[in-house]
Amino acid sequence: MKHLFIYFWVLFILYFIIAHPAIIYYNIKSDTSFYLENKDPVMALVLLFLSVALWAFFLGWSFRLIYKSTFVLKKNISIILSKGKTLPTKIISVSRLSLQSKNMETKEVTVEFHNFSNQLIRHTLTINDSKPELNRYREGNTLKLYADRELKKEPFMVPEGIQVVVNYKKLIFMYAIWMLFLCFIIWYYYYSYETENQGYGWRFITFEHPLVSSALMLALFSSIGYFIVYKLFISRFAGVKKTDALRLKLYGIKTTATVLNASQTGTLINDQPEIKFTLQYEDNKGKSHQVSIKKVVQLIHLYETKEKQKTIFYLPDEPQITAFENDINAIQ
Numbered sequence: 001m002k003h004l005f006i007y008f009w010v011l012f013i014l015y016f017i018i019a020h021p022a023i024i025y026y027n028i029k030s031d032t033s034f035y036l037e038n039k040d041p042v043m044a045l046v047l048l049f050l051s052v053a054l055w056a057f058f059l060g061w062s063f064r065l066i067y068k069s070t071f072v073l074k075k076n077i078s079i080i081l082s083k084g085k086t087l088p089t090k091i092i093s094v095s096r097l098s099l100q101s102k103n104m105e106t107k108e109v110t111v112e113f114h115n116f117s118n119q120l121i122r123h124t125l126t127i128n129d130s131k132p133e134l135n136r137y138r139e140g141n142t143l144k145l146y147a148d149r150e151l152k153k154e155p156f157m158v159p160e161g162i163q164v165v166v167n168y169k170k171l172i173f174m175y176a177i178w179m180l181f182l183c184f185i186i187w188y189y190y191y192s193y194e195t196e197n198q199g200y201g202w203r204f205i206t207f208e209h210p211l212v213s214s215a216l217m218l219a220l221f222s223s224i225g226y227f228i229v230y231k232l233f234i235s236r237f238a239g240v241k242k243t244d245a246l247r248l249k250l251y252g253i254k255t256t257a258t259v260l261n262a263s264q265t266g267t268l269i270n271d272q273p274e275i276k277f278t279l280q281y282e283d284n285k286g287k288s289h290q291v292s293i294k295k296v297v298q299l300i301h302l303y304e305t306k307e308k309q310k311t312i313f314y315l316p317d318e319p320q321i322t323a324f325e326n327d328i329n330a331i332q
Contacts, residue, residue: 017217022210036200044203047212051205054215055185058222059178066174074164076153081162084146089113091141092122105129109137109159113145117316119254122329125159136161151246240293240323244315245331248323252313257281257322260290262305269296275305279322281312289319295327 089111096107110124123145129137137143144160192211196204207213240248257279267274277293291314297304311325 013221017221018210018214021208021213021217025208025210025213036198036203039200039203041201041203044201044205047205047207047209048202051209051212051215054219055211058215058218059182059185063178066171066178070166070171073154074166076148077155077158077162077164079153080146080148080156080158081160084158085116085149087113087115087145087147087157089123089143089145091137091139091143094137094139105132107137109143111143111145115250115252116149117251117253119252119313121249123157123249124330124332125157126332127159127162130163147250149250151243151250156246240295240321240327242331244321245323245328247315248313248321248328249331251315252323252328253284253316254311254313254325255281255283257291257310257312259308259310265294272296272298273302277305277310279310279312281314281322283314283319284316287319289314291320291322293322293324295324 090113091109092112093110094107096105105128107127107129108124109127110122112120112122115121127137135141145157146160147157189211192204192209193202198204205212207216258281259277260280261278262275265274265276273296274294275297277295278290279293280288280290282288293312312322313325313328314322
């Protein structure tokens, strides 16, 4: 059901980005021979180059995304398991998310461990358990984590015994869809030129043409989606960027900070207010620092703004990078 929901929205978005502009364009199109004769060929070539560049970027990005999520991910996990730093952990809680098959359960496992600064941390992993009858992932059991100390290779932390197998059937299907889309774009350039040039070359290319408008809309929606999800939504709810949160999780030092001020910024995310906390803390060298953390606080948790002290993590080499303990533990 989850996959059907995702496929529906992908098709829905693609319709409005690709099919809908084409329907509008070809329904209002009329004889343009006089218009083409007087159109600036340089501007037409600029638009042609822009559309080719945007489609090439999108196709290259999608090809790389498929490759990174399969072969690169498998390679990174192998490197982390062989060269990563070992972190002994204790399982705090386990919950079953789904039963994929008779011998495969997807579980959410929360563990505790001491990070590289010897601070107690909690971390949540999603694990596909191929042998649930062994009860390897049970509360109170130990589990080794392997971490990439430089935080350059995703997924950065992996549990012992993990096995990564590339699903070649799914991989071939994804690349087949990619190839069909590439062939369609090439064909559409050819079709558009043959049916619309009227002896004037590429002068028929305009901002309204699907070759340009669809590429622009695809770039626009992708940029907006990335900004909202990664730059706005996630960081504002956690109060810190994911990259900084992982650094704090592995290298951060825990301390108690005094809340100097907590006030709303005037920004609402999903009708929840963003709060700016001004904090003061003393690092492990006895030096005092004043920092601010902006994060979205749910209305039912607004009482937190009245607290006079907060437990935070900070980076010893970059003391201005801080986050609340609960947010660090929640980041996966």
